[in-house]
Amino acid sequence: VICHRCETLFVLLDQRAASRSSPRTDLPSSMLQRVVRVARSAAPAVIRRWRTTAASKSSDFASMTDDQILTEIRAGNILQQKLEDTLGDKQRSVGIRRKLVQSMVANVLPDSASKSPLDALPFENFDYDQVHGVCCENVIGYVPIPVGVAGPLVVNETAFQVPMATTEGCLVASTNRGAKAITESGGASAFILGDGMTRAPVLRVSSARRAADLKEWVGQKSNFDLLAATFNSTSRFGRLQNIKIAIAGRLVYMRFQCTTGDAMGMNMITKGVTSVMNMLTKLFPDTQVLSVSGNFCTDKKPSAVNWIEGRGKSVVCEAVITENVLTKVLKTNAHAMADLNTAKNLIGSAMAGSIGGYNAHSSNIVTAIYLATGQDPAQNVESSTCMTLMEPVENSYGGFDLNISVTMPSIEVGTIGGGTHLPGQAACLDMLGLRGANADSPGANARRLAEVIAGTVMAGELSLMAALTSGDLAKAHMKYNRRTVPSEQHNVHRLAGGDEDSYA
Numbered sequence: 001v002i003c004h005r006c007e008t009l010f011v012l013l014d015q016r017a018a019s020r021s022s023p024r025t026d027l028p029s030s031m032l033q034r035v036v037r038v039a040r041s042a043a044p045a046v047i048r049r050w051r052t053t054a055a056s057k058s059s060d061f062a063s064m065t066d067d068q069i070l071t072e073i074r075a076g077n078i079l080q081q082k083l084e085d086t087l088g089d090k091q092r093s094v095g096i097r098r099k100l101v102q103s104m105v106a107n108v109l110p111d112s113a114s115k116s117p118l119d120a121l122p123f124e125n126f127d128y129d130q131v132h133g134v135c136c137e138n139v140i141g142y143v144p145i146p147v148g149v150a151g152p153l154v155v156n157e158t159a160f161q162v163p164m165a166t167t168e169g170c171l172v173a174s175t176n177r178g179a180k181a182i183t184e185s186g187g188a189s190a191f192i193l194g195d196g197m198t199r200a201p202v203l204r205v206s207s208a209r210r211a212a213d214l215k216e217w218v219g220q221k222s223n224f225d226l227l228a229a230t231f232n233s234t235s236r237f238g239r240l241q242n243i244k245i246a247i248a249g250r251l252v253y254m255r256f257q258c259t260t261g262d263a264m265g266m267n268m269i270t271k272g273v274t275s276v277m278n279m280l281t282k283l284f285p286d287t288q289v290l291s292v293s294g295n296f297c298t299d300k301k302p303s304a305v306n307w308i309e310g311r312g313k314s315v316v317c318e319a320v321i322t323e324n325v326l327t328k329v330l331k332t333n334a335h336a337m338a339d340l341n342t343a344k345n346l347i348g349s350a351m352a353g354s355i356g357g358y359n360a361h362s363s364n365i366v367t368a369i370y371l372a373t374g375q376d377p378a379q380n381v382e383s384s385t386c387m388t389l390m391e392p393v394e395n396s397y398g399g400f401d402l403n404i405s406v407t408m409p410s411i412e413v414g415t416i417g418g419g420t421h422l423p424g425q426a427a428c429l430d431m432l433g434l435r436g437a438n439a440d441s442p443g444a445n446a447r448r449l450a451e452v453i454a455g456t457v458m459a460g461e462l463s464l465m466a467a468l469t470s471g472d473l474a475k476a477h478m479k480y481n482r483r484t485v486p487s488e489q490h491n492v493h494r495l496a497g498g499d500e501d502s503y504a
Contacts, residue, residue, distance in 0.1 A: 062087050066096050073100060081138055090128035098123060098140045130422055147372055147428065148172030153179035154187030155317070155455035162456050163428035164368035171364055171460075174467070178459030181329045185321045185401075188458060190451035194314035195443065196241050197265035197412070199273045200255040202294025206286040211252045214284060215245045218254070230279050231272040237261030237442055238268045244309065246296060253296040255305070261442040264312070264376065264414030266299070300378045307356040307385055312412035313450035317458050318405040323395060326402055330466035334392035334402040340469050341390040356385025359406070360468075365460040366411075369453055373432075374425030379412045383453075388461045406458045413453065415445040 061069065061078065069087070072078045073096075078086055080100055083093035102116045109116075123141035131139060150172055151161035162179070164172050182188050205211050217223050224243065231240040237260055244255040256276070260268050270292055277289045293299065298306055326333055349358045363384035370377045387407045392400040416437045419425050429435035432452060438444040 062089065066092075066099065069096055070100060070103075084128075084132050090132055091124075091126075094123050094128060094139050094141065097138065101140055127423065135419055135422065145371060147424075149431075150175040150179045150456060150459065152183055153452075153455055153459060154183045155190050155452055157187060159183070160452055160455075161431055162369065162452060163372040163431055164365070164456075165371035165428075166364075166368040168364065171368065174463040175365060175456060175460045177329065178461070178463035179456070181321055181325050181462055182319050182455070182459055184329065185319060185325050188317050188319040188455045190315055190317040190454050192313055192315055192447050192450065194310045194409075195259060195447060196257040196310070196312075197260045197269050198255055198257045198297050198309075198311050199266070199269040199292065200253050200294050200296035200298075201273055201277055201292045202290045202296070203252040203254065203277075203280075204288045204290055205250050205252060205284065208247070208250050210284075210286060211247045211250050214252055214280075214287070215247060218243055218245060227276050227279070231256070231258065231276050234272045234275050235268050237263070238265070238272050240272065251290075251294075253294050255296050255309075259443060260414070260446075262415045262437040262444070262446045263417040264379075264412055264446070267417070298382065300381050302355045302381055302385070304355055306382045306410040308409075311382060311410040313447055314409045315411055315450050315454040316405060316407045317451065317454035318403070319458060320393065321402040321404060321462065323397070323399040323401050326466075330462065330470075331472065332466040332469045334390075334400040336469040337402055337404075337465055338390040338392050340465060341388060344465075344468070345388050356382075356387075356409075358387040359384075359457075360388065360461050360464045362386040362388075362406070362408070362457045362461070365457045366453060369456060370413075372425065372428040373413075373415075373449070374419030374422055374429070375413055376418060382410045383408075383412050384457075385410055386457060388458075390465070404458060404462060406454055406461060408450075408454050408457065411450040411453055413446055413449050415449055 061072070064072070069078065069083075073080050073083075080097055083097055084090045087093050087096075098118050098121075102118050105117065118140065121141040122144065123139075126142055128139060145165045145167065147163050147165045148171075149161050149163055152159040153162055154160075162175075164175065166172065203214075205214060218227065227243070228240040232238065239259045241257045241259065244257070246253045246255070256269060256273050258265070258269050258272065273292055277292070281287050281289060295301065296305065297311070321330070321334075323334065326337070345358050345360055363380050366384040367377055367380045369375075370380055370383070385408065388404070389407075390402055390404045393403045395401045414420065415429055415434050420429060420435070426435055429449075432449065434445045434449050434452075436445070
């Protein structure tokens with residue numbers, strides 16, 4: 001049996017042969033050793049022959065026309081999901097896969113359709129080397145999303161131009177107005193309250209008593225240090241911080257939390273947790289690991305545990321908007337803003353039974369920045385949990401400024417890994433000066449990005465709430481967000497739908 005990855009030829013013997021329980025395999029150990037020596041000496045030649053055969057087959061496929069390759073796919077001789085590896089040409093592989101998909105969707109199109117839907121989906125002029133094996137499978141193209149910019153936004157005395165990828169009209173303009181209000185009032189101050197990614201495997205033990213024993217064992221410092229050493233050995237940056245354990249009957253949920261440098265860190269922590277699980281099952285033989293993720297993490301789902309304990313970066317951001325800016329830029333006043341915030345974002349969200357939804361539209365801003373900077377957009381579910389607070393504060397002129405803050409306990413971001421290496425997303429991180437890992441202080445770039453996101457969310461909250469207090473929201477959407485656009489394919493007018501959560 002040849003392992004092509006490590007280029008070693010293994011001789012596999014039947015278990016009975018190894019134990020000499022069968023007369024047919026009762027061979028002297030010297031003869032077995034000789035077989036192994038011969039096999040090892042033959043391995044390089046066997047591997048070269050395999051490589052030559054594989055390369056020849058790949059070359060044969062590459063020399064075929066696109067139609068011939070499609071025939072081979074339909075015959076089952078080529079797997080469409082392996083086209084890139086088979087042909088060695090990723091651009092061509094995408095083009096061939098598009099033809100295959102076009103033929104598959106043709107039966108769902110109306111008879112009057114003159115074009116395939118894929119004709120409007122671009123696929124050329126893209127570096128698929130950056131995608132293959134990293135970001136996406138079965139690739140047939142890419143979807144261009146407009147990228148706008150909000151700024152300058154001053155956070156911690158640094159001015160940022162914040163990229164936002166969105167198709168929601170008025171959102172960037174609204175956030176830009178909020179950024180102007182913050183910057184003209186002296187900027188925002190943001191602080192990291194916690195920094196740790198989490199992963200929570202679920203284990204089953206033999207009894208509830210055994211589950212309690214396991215929790216007690218992990219809680220002892222010497223045992224935790226043993227687990228931490230095992231965990232930390234799997235990564236240069238991953239450092240185990242704590243393990244929070246919850247028990248349901250004989251099910252044990254272990255919520256690992258660790259630092260992950262400038263990466264968002266899901267792969268890093270999963271690798272470390274897997275290593276610890278391997279150790280625990282040896283120390284506790286009656287332990288069964290049901291899943292490396294038991295939903296107590298919690299990833300891509302709303303949860304009280306993230307809201308209370310935090311996940312990723314926990315951030316608080318604050319600013320004082322002056323009375324003059326409230327009047328001239330936001331067309332409102334401090335008392336109106338604070339009153340609406342209480343009625344809408346606090347009481348209204350409580351009436352809805354919200355978990356972490358005590359805000360006007362933080363997910364709008366989080367998602368737009370995530371798309372622009374190569375984050376995992378599905379993590380906006382927990383990353384956009386936010387509490388917005390507003391209160392009037394008397395100024396030295398006898399009037400009232402507005403103190404505003406956003407508290408966001410689980411912003412999950414990275415400046416390396418995921419989609420951050422793709423050209424467009426990398427360019428957006430470059431705009432912020434936060435691309436890649438921070439060589440001097442690992443994790444500093446990701447923490448700074450979380451602070452910028454919190455500041456931008458605050459800008460969005462300011463502008464939308466001001467629009468609601470002044471009654472300008474509906475007027476803005478009627479003017480900017482319902483402009484008719486001629487459709488190329490159907491020659492009808494498309495209404496660019498908006499919601500209450502954006503305002504120019």
